[in-house]
Amino acid sequence: MARLVMKFGGTSVANMERIRNVAQHVRREVEAGHQVAVVVSAMAGKTNELVGWVNEGSKLYDPREYDAVVASGEQVTSGLLAIVLQDMGIPARSWQGWQIPLLTSDAHGSARIAGIDGANLDQGFKRGEVAVIAGFQGIHAETGRLTTLGRGGSDTSAVAIAAAIGAERCDIYTDVDGVYTTDPRIVSKARRLEKVAFEEMLEMASLGAKVLQVRSVELAMVHKVRTYVRSSFDDPANPTPGTLICDEEEIMEQQIVTGIAYSKDEAQITLRRVADKPGVAAAIFVPLAEANINVDMIIQVTSDNTTTTDITFTVPTADFERAMSLLEERKADIGFGALEGARDLVKVSAIGIGMRSHAGVAARAFKAFAEKGINIRAITTSEIKFSLLIDAAYTELAVRTLHSLYGLDAA
Ligand code: ASP
Ligand code: MG
Secondary structure, three states: OOEEEEEEOHHHHOOHHHHHHHHHHHHHHHHOOOEEEEEEOOOOOHHHHHHHHHHHHOOOOOHHHHHHHHOHHHHHHHHHHHHHHHHOOOOEEEEOOOOOOEEEOOOOOOOOEEEEOOHHHHHHHHOOOEEEEEOOEEEEOOOOOEEEOOOOOHHHHHHHHHHHHOOOEEEEEEOOOOOEOOOOOOOOOOOEOOEEEHHHHHHHHHOOOOOOOHHHHHHHHHHOOOEEEEEOOOOOOOOOOOEEEEOHHHOOOOOOOOEEEEEEEEEEEEEEEEEOOOOHHHHHHHHHHHOOOOOOOEEEEEOOOOOEEEEEEEEEHHHHHHHHHHHHHOHHHHOOOEEEEEEEEEEEEEEOHHHHHOOOHHHHHHHHHHHHOOOOOEEEEEOOEEEEEEEHHHHHHHHHHHHHHOOOOOO
16 A cells, blocks of 8 residues: 655644645545555644744743744644544544654754654554644654754655655645746746756755755655645645656756746845955854854955955845854954945846756856846856845846746746
């Protein structure tokens, strides 16, 4: 009997009516002869509310208690779905992370999965039960404390469970019917992709596409879990297949560019006239790393003299002030002429495995941006993507321009 993981996000279990709808999707797969493990998120908005209460409790809260509180949203939906399934005559039981057990590190609030013992779930399948699993949560073996996997973590729970129980696929149900070539709210001609390679999806998720938690895609790639993104808002009796995230070998016709992603809230910091000598980059970036400031695009510019250089990089807007004051404090230590900052930037990226075998892909974008009068502030590239940093005011124009430039517009 083939095994299947079905994961339902917050909007899919937002209230009792939506939970009943989920149960209909589960029933379809059970009747098709699958052994089903369902992974659920908390009801939409619930986790935010719980996090809010924790912050009200104390600014310096105990992260172990944060996890005790925020893991509760998934406990509620897993129990409720089991009740509704039972009410429909489908044997089911709920599983909390600690009951499985889903073992994690002790990095509370963003724990990593250390291992999943599938034996208990196997017993449940033997009894003919649907396993309804609370996503997002686990347990640290040594301390016995509850942990959570970071926001959006139930995607990662689902893929990890799929790998652990040898599921033939993992279906991630959400409020959109798949992965699109870009954000359909910005580009009306965005198309749903039939298939996306793991690596492309990993880049898309890291570069701003919000469908899946980045770590879930990493895990799917490592364990080769065929993962579908599909909609719980489809008619349970007649669902559409969604988008398959799979090995690139499964994708016959590879486009050069598969998708355009963007991420807002980028800020740029530039240090002018820093000494061009060993140790300077370390003097700048080690303190930022120690302050947990996530630095992204880094560019060092060779200047017209040999003694100084300019270094520019990006950080999330939320960390901008902190990064600026940290660098200002260290001015004497680092040694720079001037410190400049800009906010309200956006990073627009084009992603595609086909870039590996095609030259001049990014150059076409530079030309198109020039024609539209969009100034590029920084550029980074890798084997299968390039990213351009621009003023946020040009976001829509830039995304639309790239989308049609690379032939992604729907007919
Ligand atoms: N409920 C958790 C969150 O909102 C986990 C999830 O939904 O994936 O982050
Ligand atoms: Mg999610």
